[in-house]
Amino acid sequence: MLNFEEVRKRAADKGKVEVAIPWSMDKTAILAAYKAWKLGISHPILIGIRAEIEKLIKEHAREMDAEIIEEDSKEEAATRAVELARQNRAKVLLKGALRTGEFLHPALDKEKGLRTGHLLSDVFFTEDPLHNRQKLIGMSDGGVNIEPDLLAKIQIIKNAIEAFHKLGVSKPKIALLAAIEVVNEKMPATLDAGEIRKMWERGEFPESIIEGPMALDIAVSKKAAEKKKYNSEIAGDPDIFIVPNIEAGNIFGKSFTYYMNLPVGHIIMGAAVPLLIPSRNETEEDKLNSIALGCLIGG
Numbered sequence: 001m002l003n004f005e006e007v008r009k010r011a012a013d014k015g016k017v018e019v020a021i022p023w024s025m026d027k028t029a030i031l032a033a034y035k036a037w038k039l040g041i042s043h044p045i046l047i048g049i050r051a052e053i054e055k056l057i058k059e060h061a062r063e064m065d066a067e068i069i070e071e072d073s074k075e076e077a078a079t080r081a082v083e084l085a086r087q088n089r090a091k092v093l094l095k096g097a098l099r100t101g102e103f104l105h106p107a108l109d110k111e112k113g114l115r116t117g118h119l120l121s122d123v124f125f126t127e128d129p130l131h132n133r134q135k136l137i138g139m140s141d142g143g144v145n146i147e148p149d150l151l152a153k154i155q156i157i158k159n160a161i162e163a164f165h166k167l168g169v170s171k172p173k174i175a176l177l178a179a180i181e182v183v184n185e186k187m188p189a190t191l192d193a194g195e196i197r198k199m200w201e202r203g204e205f206p207e208s209i210i211e212g213p214m215a216l217d218i219a220v221s222k223k224a225a226e227k228k229k230y231n232s233e234i235a236g237d238p239d240i241f242i243v244p245n246i247e248a249g250n251i252f253g254k255s256f257t258y259y260m261n262l263p264v265g266h267i268i269m270g271a272a273v274p275l276l277i278p279s280r281n282e283t284e285e286d287k288l289n290s291i292a293l294g295c296l297i298g299g
Contacts, residue, residue: 001167002134003127004263008292012040017295020045020090022077025052026097027060032287033094034061041292045069045090047077048097074098079106085114085273092294094276094287100143107271119155120144120270122277123163124249125293126256127263130220130236138164138172138240142249143277144268150192153242157196159269160240161208166297173234174205175219176212176242181230189213189244209234212242257286265289267297274298 001007011017019036021029024046030053033044044066046053053068071077078098084090095103107114122143128135140160145152157174164172176193183194193212200210211234217224222236243249256262264286268275274294278287 001136003136004125004265004289004292007136007167007265007289007296008039008041011042011292011295014296016040016043017091017298018043018045018084018089019092019094019291019295020047020081020084021094021096022047022071022081022103023074023096023098024048024077025056027056028282028284028287029094029096030056030060031284032291033066034064035284035288036291036295037061037064037066041288041295042092043067045081045084047071047080074102075106078103079112082106082109082112082114086112090273092274092276092291092298094291094294095278100277103277104275107275114272114275116270116272118159118270119152120268120275121156121159122249122266122268123160124253124266125264125289126253129256129260129262135239136167137238139249139252140240140242142243142246142251142253143266144246146246148245150195153192153196154199155270157205157208157210157240157242160242161205163267163269163297164239165207167293169239170207172208172239173237174208174210174212174240174242175214175234175238176210177216177219177248178213178244179215181213181215181218181228183213192244211235216241257282263289265293267293269297 019042036042047069050070081093121141124139128137141156178189183190190213218230225232225235276290
């Protein structure tokens with residue numbers, strides 16, 4: 001898909017998907033839910049204090065047809081959302097006025113949560129500024145895994161590949177980011193990238209193209225790759241960036257929002273249903289993008 005407008009359209013064409021929003025007393029979450037409902041993308045299930053939710057609906061989303069479930073605490077609201085997902089009543093969960101840890105805690109419960117045996121990882125999406133926004137690009141993981149080891153990075157890559165496959169990208173091009181382009185024993189990111197590249201060469205990541213280690217300039221610029229004599233099939237045109245750790249991903253992701261003013265969206269992969277954990281600073285438009293992504297990938 002070329003941009004978020006197309007993501008929203010494809011999600012609407014698919015039909016309304018049930019999206020549960022625990023602790024829904026959040027203006028931007030209500031506005032995003034309203035816009036998703038109005039576009040035909042989702043049907044909202046709002047969980048929390050009914051009087052406060054109804055007040056927000058009256059002020060910002062008067063026409064919206066939403067199911068409201070009364071819960072008096074953040075913990076109960078998050079737990080109820082997970083129960084709805086386990087009962088197949090909700091196909092996507094969107095964080096309301098909760099901290100990410102409060103939202104994820106019941107989802108990660110070993111007995112009553114939404115674990116599948118896979119690592120959870122966040123896949124961030126934006127519109128590629130180097131292709132006139134006519135392409136979606138992804139980055140992982142800047143939201144969940146703090147300092148992933150080699151095994152965690154393998155699952156992070158698999159989750160990102162799955163997300164892009166479901167969005168119609170049959171063979172995503174993946175750049176394993178580091179500070180340099182060669183393996184250096186003093187730089188763990190290059191060691192992991194080198195091993196993952198060998199795994200790809202052995203056919204362990206089918207339906208993808210993986211290169212690395214790569215510095216960002218080489219990943220995004222074919223000319224930079226040529227000047228550094230880096231022979232690359234994906235330089236200047238990657239679909240997915242894999243970052244070394246959460247700090248790199250957090251900084252990289254926020255640069256799109258705050259320096260380039262680009263629309264974003266993101267989704268946690270690896271659970272039984274898509275989990276959406278937008279930042280409290282994200283606009284309703286960005287939260288709408290996450291809802292559309294979640295409904296397409298998991299609905």
